[in-house]
Amino acid sequence: MSFHLHDSLTDARIPLPERKPGETSLYVCGPTVYGLIHVGNARPAVVFDTLVRHLRAQGRKVTYVRNYTDVDDKIIAAAEASGEDPRALAERFVEAYRADIRALGCLTPDAEPRVSDTIPEIVAHIEALVAREVAYSTPDGDVYYDVARFPEYGKLSKRGALGQKGEFGRGKAGEGKRSEHDFALWKASRPGEPGSVRWASPWGEGRPGWHIECSAMAHKHLGPAFDLHGGGMDLKFPHHENEIAQSEPVHGAPFARAWMHNGFIELDVLGHADFDEATVGTIRGLLERDPDLGKISKSDRARLEALQARERDAGGLTDEERALQALFSRKVRFAEVFVLRNLCARVDPQAVRYWILGTHYRAPLGFEVAERDGAVHLPALEQAEKRVEYLHESYVRLAARAALLGEQGPAGAEAKHFAQHRRDFDDALDDDLNTGLTQEPVARIFERANRLCDVKKPAPGDLRAAREAMAHVSRVLGVAELPPEGFFRRVTARRLKARGLVEGQVQGLVTQRENARASKDFARADALRAELVSLGIEVRDSPQGTTWRAV
């Protein structure tokens, strides 16, 4: 099989487009760097990283470009609020983004262009659009794209033609715009905006609008037309629609051959909450009147604090206010764990990656936060972490076996099975990156490898096949591919800390137990084990000695 994908432009399953045989050019919309990212932002990073890993493992040459939008209204607003320079703030969050997704095992793209170093190309691109009269400038020094001049506008988001039922949105006309649908290519600087976000242009000082940067960066790094464009579902309209509109009139060629859009990570603010029935009923009523209440918003904390203050001052709340208070307080906790960095303090980043890849990239992924007695649990993530531990442990076990017995030599009956599982794994990914479907071949590989470890005299070639199959799936999924010691250290440290334990303390008890066992004092050994278990420590005895792990 070869790679096929669901193209969101045509909504058809198509073979991987390749403008050059054996090569793939991929552009993915990166973050607007105005704050720490949340898990939702991490999904496209992980998904497209996995795509790149898979295509490369298949021997393709992939050019992967992912941008940073480092000049933008939101960045300027955030900088104003913090009294920082917008570019400095953006730089800080570029670094934060890099660190966050590196922890998720994402490889560095071949190019990571920024708006701030693509300004000449952006200006030239806008000039080309103006020259072709698909864009116009206003007396204020803004430049707008004239949507009416691009008959194919809407072909990606499939919203029908302008002036028809169901057309685009609720944009506002005015401010020099010819049509409410027109969007800004260039924005004249407003008084008070720092010099670091002002650039000279034929239309006066200003900065690029949103959308144009991606067209310019994609063309700069991948040429006038390229194979694949990726990003989140929400970017389909208007962002990607506008990229197409900006690019195709200039180059007279299709922009990207095919589009891949990942689904959202969804939060259910009521699910798995430990609210009582009356509270849930009241909240449901409130949500019916105002569905936006269910969304995580910046004002949640302020509204929660207002309610708390009111409770103090007025000496009580109505049932409705009490329900609101419960809801806001949950949303605040929710927003906290949704931030990737905070999430990764609760479960290992490797588990986050494995969890994301457990679901097909186009399907919605539910972010489940359970609360029991006020404590936050992440059942799906915790399950993923267990699985990732299993993968690491299995690899360690097999590698030790292979090191002891050697891998050089003929294969036995097992090698062909590993080869088959590997093919199943590759086929699953070839099928529109069906990472969920890889779970079966992965399970078979690791289970078979563990079985091989129990065999007295395994064929060296089988051990090699097992190790190579494990390494292959780890490398492509980006899970359990690094030396496992780091993973175990990280997980152990986190769990010990959560229980308020220090390693020496645990090791002391384990040593005492070992001594007891050595003197065949099993009663004492078992008592010590029970004590360790109550601390969340699992002890493992083996012929090579005793080890322990935090659970």
Place this chain on the structure above:
RNA sequence: GGUGCGGUAGCCAAGUGGCCAGGCAACGGUUUGCAAAACCGUGAUACGUGGGUUCAAAUCCCAUCCGCACCUCCA
């Protein structure tokens, strides 16, 4: 109103006509001084609902309910 995604066993999750997904949790076993890990085995009338097509439907058709998202700056 427009556009798209989804509803599969206790939970997560593949699956577009016939055969088994897979994982977690549960239970039994091998192993172990006892455990843990690993492996082996066992599940359940699983396909939102109502009709229809077919020898055969989670899968195709019609209707319908529910959830989520986007529709000018959220991945």
